[in-house]
Amino acid sequence: MAAITTTRFPTSLHSNSKGISKNRATISSTFRIRCSNAQSPVTLTFTNEPQPVFSSVKAFAPATVANLGPGFDFLGCAVDGIGDTVSIRVDPNVHPGEISISEISPNISKLSKNPLWNCAGIAAIEAMKMLGIRSVGLSLSLYKGLPLGSGLGSSAASAAAAAVAVNELFGKRLTVDDLVLASLKSEEKVSGYHADNVAPSIMGGFVLISNYEPLELLRLKFPSEKELFFVLVTPEFEAPTKKMRAALPLEIGMPHHVWNCSQAGALVASVLNGDVVGLGKALSSDKIVEPRRAPLIPGMDAVKKAAIEAGAFGCTISGAGPTAVAITDDEQKGHLIAKQMIQAFHKEGNLKASANVKQLDRVGARLISSDHL
């Protein structure tokens, strides 16, 4: 690596340090120059700057269902088997401390290859900043498994996979909170400072965000012996997050506030008790957000009705839509429910739709392969 001489660790690299939890390795503001070999160029290593432990890694982050009805803006959960994948490799052709995006697959014109304007890029840069990476350049490949703007946490999955990949490459020094904060930087640019997708995508299971300043995340453990399936039906329809947010009421009457609060409490209790029927009932009970958003998604009311009639325990809009999410405790039943929901989208909304029947993801974003140095 090329010799670098500076006298201070650039403070700009610490721009996000306020929110970083204290229990990760402190990034020192001093550095030392080490001559590793008299013949080789002078190599600079910052005190505590982690070095890559792999030459490349690949990480997967699952899709997520945010809101879950009355859990609007503070609750989400991860869904197994669908998500985004990010590969990151040490790249001597990239300027040390920087990252470049080498590939996005499939090639989606909406997605920028400029890392400052790409969900995965932004989160990766944040993770690098947190780690204090200055002497290694990286290149990133993003494999989109999730459709954009579908309400399945597509941008969050890209960010989560990227943050986790960077962290794995450098020996896992960041905490879960750090990874969520790094990914939040990305969400902030795309859809607002909400962690209800990135937190469950990183942590798996159900996550309640109880505070942002400081970040406080509550894992809600769904009992391991219980079955829970999500029927995710995505119509071919664009429901931009901004438009869906603009549909929300600014003020909420006290009776509806109390109702939704009680249902949020019931939702949390159902998750912790593994009560899928109660979970479905609470999920279906939102009187504030869903009634405003459902009319913007053609056929949604009929889709919900069809899901319940087909035996789903509950149904609502996933995230900001247009995906409809229903829940059940049986995979086969899930497929039957999906069929009815697809038909309802077609019949009442004149929309084609596709379905996924997936289990709860209990793991969250993870390393799926690595190449040693």
Next chain:
Amino acid sequence: MAAITTTRFPTSLHSNSKGISKNRATISSTFRIRCSNAQSPVTLTFTNEPQPVFSSVKAFAPATVANLGPGFDFLGCAVDGIGDTVSIRVDPNVHPGEISISEISPNISKLSKNPLWNCAGIAAIEAMKMLGIRSVGLSLSLYKGLPLGSGLGSSAASAAAAAVAVNELFGKRLTVDDLVLASLKSEEKVSGYHADNVAPSIMGGFVLISNYEPLELLRLKFPSEKELFFVLVTPEFEAPTKKMRAALPLEIGMPHHVWNCSQAGALVASVLNGDVVGLGKALSSDKIVEPRRAPLIPGMDAVKKAAIEAGAFGCTISGAGPTAVAITDDEQKGHLIAKQMIQAFHKEGNLKASANVKQLDRVGARLISSDHL
């Protein structure tokens, strides 16, 4: 007993039947006349009308803390060792199917001895209606252990004790839901149709009311191995429920709604996980109700501050006040916290106050003595 001849079970006795759960013994609308003894007067017994199994019973119902901050109007819990007691006895001098109040102790002028205008009386009458009691007259004695209008569920405890006493006297045919509905009839007249005091007073522990039509009650089990103490500090100050309710906002901005919902979720999770620190934090976090009510209770803000500074995990207004409730996991610490809270009421609110440091009541309203026939 005197002979009674009617041809139909009066429909008025079924006025509350809509809300009664189906799993209790059905009260038949037919009746039969039975001559129990040729020498004695003709005795009427309705089909399925239960007969007393005791000559008298005494039941206790605990105090309750409703709201618990962000659990406003749908969450409450029971507090051990303080509450109201109701004795009920079969009284041949009372007209069959009716109840009379023979004693209220201590003698509180505000409390009517007309059972139609007394919390215990109303709930007892409802329980009798539900059971279809027509051939036995009862008399009731009420021992008030709780101060009125203190925010400790005083009226609810009277109602709960009365409903439970009637049910015990007749062999426990009513379900928990029935008992709550009977007590709700009383609450409706006194302070509004809210079950967040009567449900925990009857059921013990923490109870979430997730629906009223039909009534749905969720027991939130606080782990048995965990310690939880309530520091209840009651100032000599009247905070009428109606006035405290009038102070509430009619509309709530979306950010505050989301915040309180998330805290309600965190509160429920903390209860189920036995996380007393998290419970305290959530309890303290209400941004909607407490900020409007606290200024109406002199010194409340200072009392909350004093509680937290003395080591409480959280503090808020109990019910509609004026009692302040703080929580801790240690009884001794509880007494120290109480001392500081009393001082703060005195210093900042110019109010005398008294304290109770009590554990969670995990049992609810119960029979405490009975005399056999």
